Amino acid sequence: NAGVTQTPKFQVLKTGQSMTLQCAQDMNHEYMSWYRQDPGMGLRLIHYSVGAGITDQGEVPNGYNVSRSTTEDFPLRLLSAAPSQTSVYFCASSYSNPGSNQPQHFGDGTRLSIL
């Protein structure tokens, strides 16, 4: 079982560049979300989606865009990379709203450095 797959695993960007972090899940989960993990900050929610065509902002959405054209994929786009976006990014999915009776399944993370 692939579960939640994130690509790339590592990426270095220059300030001002744009890129897309890919996330795909093969569990037919409706719910997907993106977190960033920074030292001493825990995981903070960037954007989430409750189903194809539906997205919403989390705690730290600025500088990021998402779309959900299919159930399987939930890409995260950095529009103009800034050093403050250097972080480890995790994608997660679950059957319905996270919590209730279902845990979230996490990808392995993407380590992003902005120079």
Added chain:
Amino acid sequence: AQKVTQAQTEISVVEKEDVTLDCVYETRDTTYYLFWYKQPPSGELVFLIRRNSFDEQNEISGRYSWNFQKSTSSFNFTITASQVVDSAVYFCALRSYSGAGSYQLTFGKGTKLSVIP
């Protein structure tokens, strides 16, 4: 506002010692869910346990046990007879309402546990 506090930033124990990781939460919801996740040095996040607000029974799974006390808004995690493989960052999380019928997980900042052989 929802909040999860893990006051212990880092803990070091010698192998075979017991260790308790603290988690204190704040929520206005009467129904909520609490989670613990483990993040080993390899970086992935591993789900350990979930607990709903109506079930205050403590749970034991092998060397792991969890103590949920609504009266003190705490959901503490104890590892008995710690092993080097327990070295990881442990996150406590709370399901929180984010509007429009949708809920999110709010994470604590994590506790880094180092088990010394």
